[in-house]
Amino acid sequence: MSGQWGQNLRVSIFGESHGAGIGIVIDGLPSGLAVDWDEVARELKRRAPGQNAMSTTRKEADAPKILSGVFNGYTTGTPLCAVIENTNTRSGDYADLNDTVRPGHADYPGAVRYGGYNDYRGGGHFSGRITAPLVFCGAVCKQMLAQKGVYVGAHIQRIHDVTDAEMTAQHLTKAQFEAWKAQTLPLIDERKAEAMQLAVAKAKAACDSVGGIVECAAIGLPAGVGEPFFDSVESTLAHLFFSVPAVKGVEFGLGFAMAARYGSECNDPYIWKDGRVETTTNRNGGVLGGLTNGMPVVCRAVIKPTASIAKEQHTVSLKRKTEETLVVKGRHDPCIVQRAVPVLESVMALGLADLLLGHCQRKGWNGR
Numbered sequence: 532m533s534g535q536w537g538q539n540l541r542v543s544i545f546g547e548s549h550g551a552g553i554g555i556v557i558d559g560l561p562s563g564l565a566v567d568w569d570e571v572a573r574e575l576k577r578r579a580p581g582q583n584a585m586s587t588t589r590k591e592a593d594a595p596k597i598l599s600g601v602f603n604g605y606t607t608g609t610p611l612c613a614v615i616e617n618t619n620t621r622s623g624d625y626a627d628l629n630d631t632v633r634p635g636h637a638d639y640p641g642a643v644r645y646g647g648y649n650d651y652r653g654g655g656h657f658s659g660r661i662t663a664p665l666v667f668c669g670a671v672c673k674q675m676l677a678q679k680g681v682y683v684g685a686h687i688q689r690i691h692d693v694t695d696a697e698m699t700a701q702h703l704t705k706a707q708f709e710a711w712k713a714q715t716l717p718l719i720d721e722r723k724a725e726a727m728q729l730a731v732a733k734a735k736a737a738c739d740s741v742g743g744i745v746e747c748a749a750i751g752l753p754a755g756v757g758e759p760f761f762d763s764v765e766s767t768l769a770h771l772f773f774s775v776p777a778v779k780g781v782e783f784g785l786g787f788a789m790a791a792r793y794g795s796e797c798n799d800p801y802i803w804k805d806g807r808v809e810t811t812t813n814r815n816g817g818v819l820g821g822l823t824n825g826m827p828v829v830c831r832a833v834i835k836p837t838a839s840i841a842k843e844q845h846t847v848s849l850k851r852k853t854e855e856t857l858v859v860k861g862r863h864d865p866c867i868v869q870r871a872v873p874v875l876e877s878v879m880a881l882g883l884a885d886l887l888l889g890h891c892q893r894k895g896w897n898g899r
Contacts, residue, residue, distance in 0.1 A: 539888035547650040548658035554614035555664035562608030574670035577873040630850045635838030659776045662874045669877020672884040681751040683880045684708025685872050686717045690743040691730040696720040703750050703827045735865035740837035743868035745875050754825035756890045763821025771878035772832045780833035784816030834871050839863035
């Protein structure tokens with residue numbers, strides 16, 4: 532089923548952008564987890580719309596209502612269900628889109644897949660709005676991972692033609708991850724923020740949009756987590772990254788840059804350090820043979836420019852079978868890269884929590 536994922540930690544998302552609400556069911560959480568709901572709210576706020584000129588003007592409170600799975604402040608071990616109401620919709624902006632399909636959106640393939648019965652308003656179930664429940668889930672998973680000393684963070688590596696400084700080992704710390712959370716644009720070189728904002732403003736003024744790259748990292752994972760082949764760390768995380776709307780590319784470590792290098796420039800030499808095996812470099816992004824090697828897991832995701840733009844575009848009418856021009860109406864982000872950061876952190880946390888649960892299943896998450 533398209534709305535379900537996971538082996539050890541199973542999630543099911545539901546809802547549409549302009550429906551009554553959206554939500555998620557998380558099954559497989561260990562019992563006894565004391566969730567910090569203030570931290571969950573902070574994570575949701577990082578993704579929330581309507582916070583600055585780089586975002587859509589649609590405002591949503593994104594206050595989750597917990598229906599099950601928590602009692603007296605602790606997870607019960609039964610499915611946790613959370614619902615987030617949609618309170619600020621303008622469905623009239625989408626009145627013509629059941630016929631005239633938007634380039635770059637799932638309007639056409641969605642109409643074919645569901646026989647025209649899909650909710651097209653605001654993109655329906657294909658909308659980035661559905662990532663709010665994923666951030667809720669990720670916020671819970673981050674707290675779960677923290678119990679094992681595992682932390683996830685991310686920064687904006689690029690927006691359009693403006694690139695952040697290179698991420699090195701000194702940036703792979705819990706303190707740095709927390710610092711990025713406090714930034715509107717999480718960057719290594721905060722001086723790049725103004726140029727990035729200018730690139731977004733320039734695209735917006737031209738009725739266009741821009742994309743970018745988000746670089747994610749996880750620290751504290753032991754060696755040996757994952758499986759070879761189909762349930763590898765890379766395939767698990769790539770599956771989840773590509774489940775996020777607008778993600779069009781994923782790489783680990785040096786990734787595609789390896790194509791222009793020799794083997795000697797791609798291998799990571801091993802050393803003993805403080806009684807444990809480490810590597811002197813991390814060109815493979817902390818994963819070998821589908822398993823973690825004890826180094827930070829580092830990966831990047833490409834975010835395409837927002838498909839909804841106010842510039843005139845060529846399209847078709849499905850009912851009239853004619854070619855048309857279209858100017859997309861409504862409230863849309865000229866750039867979604869900054870809002871994608873907590874989403875990608877969240878799906879990474881979900882994937883790692885699922886893998887780590889499998890790794891710990893012999894003795895149980897709580898060691899019992």
